[in-house]
Amino acid sequence: SQQGEEDPQALSIQEGENATMNCSYKTSINNLQWYRQNSGRGLVHLILIRSNEREKHSGRLRVTLDTSKKSSSLLITASRAADTASYFCATELNRDDKIIFGKGTRLHILP
Amino acid sequence: DTEVTQTPKHLVMGMTNKKSLKCEQHMGHRAMYWYKQKAKKPPELMFVYSYEKLSINESVPSRFSPECPNSSLLNLHLHALQPEDSALYLCASSQDLVQYAGNTIYFGEGSWLTVV
Numbered sequence: 001s002q003q004g005e006e007d008p009q010a011l012s013i014q015e016g017e018n019a020t021m022n023c024s025y026k027t028s029i030n031n032l033q034w035y036r037q038n039s040g041r042g043l044v045h046l047i048l049i050r051s052n053e054r055e056k057h058s059g060r061l062r063v064t065l066d067t068s069k070k071s072s073s074l075l076i077t078a079s080r081a082a083d084t085a086s087y088f089c090a091t092e093l094n095r096d097d098k099i100i101f102g103k104g105t106r107l108h109i110l111p
Numbered sequence: 112d113t114e115v116t117q118t119p120k121h122l123v124m125g126m127t128n129k130k131s132l133k134c135e136q137h138m139g140h141r142a143m144y145w146y147k148q149k150a151k152k153p154p155e156l157m158f159v160y161s162y163e164k165l166s167i168n169e170s171v172p173s174r175f176s177p178e179c180p181n182s183s184l185l186n187l188h189l190h191a192l193q194p195e196d197s198a199l200y201l202c203a204s205s206q207d208l209v210q211y212a213g214n215t216i217y218f219g220e221g222s223w224l225t226v227v
Contacts, residue, residue, distance in 0.1 A: 033215070033216075035218075040199070040221075040223075041220055041221070042115075042201060042218040042219050042220040042221050043154065043201070043203075043218040044218070045215050045216065045217065045218075048215060088153055088154075090216075098156055098159070098167065099156070099216055100156070101153035101154050101155075102153060103152075103153055104153050106151075
């Protein structure tokens with residue numbers, strides 16, 4: 001089953017620009033997490049935002065959550081070549097033990 | 112750096128072989144997971160273990176058999192696989208089950224499986 005849907009599916013930007021990725025989901029959640037995956041590697045946890053939070057920052061990352069619209073956004077400021085990766089949102093459903101991943105956004109930072 | 116270790120990193124097996132994927136974590140986590148990921152797709156949950164007991168089986172075919180020998184180890188036994196089972200298999204762990212809000216899941220680097 002799939003809960004999250006990222007938008008866009010692929011994004012190419014120049015180094016130094018900001019990158020914004022969006023995630024929409026279908027059902028009520030406890031929290032929403034963003035993960036990064038470099039090609040062929042494991043997933044790295046970036047940030048978690050709880051359902052009662054609206055915005056959260058971590059370094060160059062800013063995550064927002066709008067539970068009324070069932071959507072979240074991940075902003076990466078001042079992008080670097082090392083940010084090239086796939087980014088997934090993952091939702092934890094209420095009263096469930098599952099974390100379900102969205103389709104992901106493939107981000108490519110151009111030199 | 113991940114603190115979830117998976118072995119082997121690469122595995123090629125025939126359809127009649129029996130092999131195992133291994134996963135180890137020393138973070139004291141009580142929940143462990145197996146995910147399967149095909150190219151350019153998101154990870155798909157296969158199994159969840161909590162306190163060494165199987166908590167969730169996402170209708171995975173019986174040719175995949177999980178085992179949790181102790182709280183630090185998680186195995187995935189493979190038998191009579193099909194070529195379409197070729198994928199990246201990711202192990203993960205978390206402090207507790209995710210229903211206890213705010214549990215981050217830590218992933219290993221994965222085991223690349225090719226079935227020939």
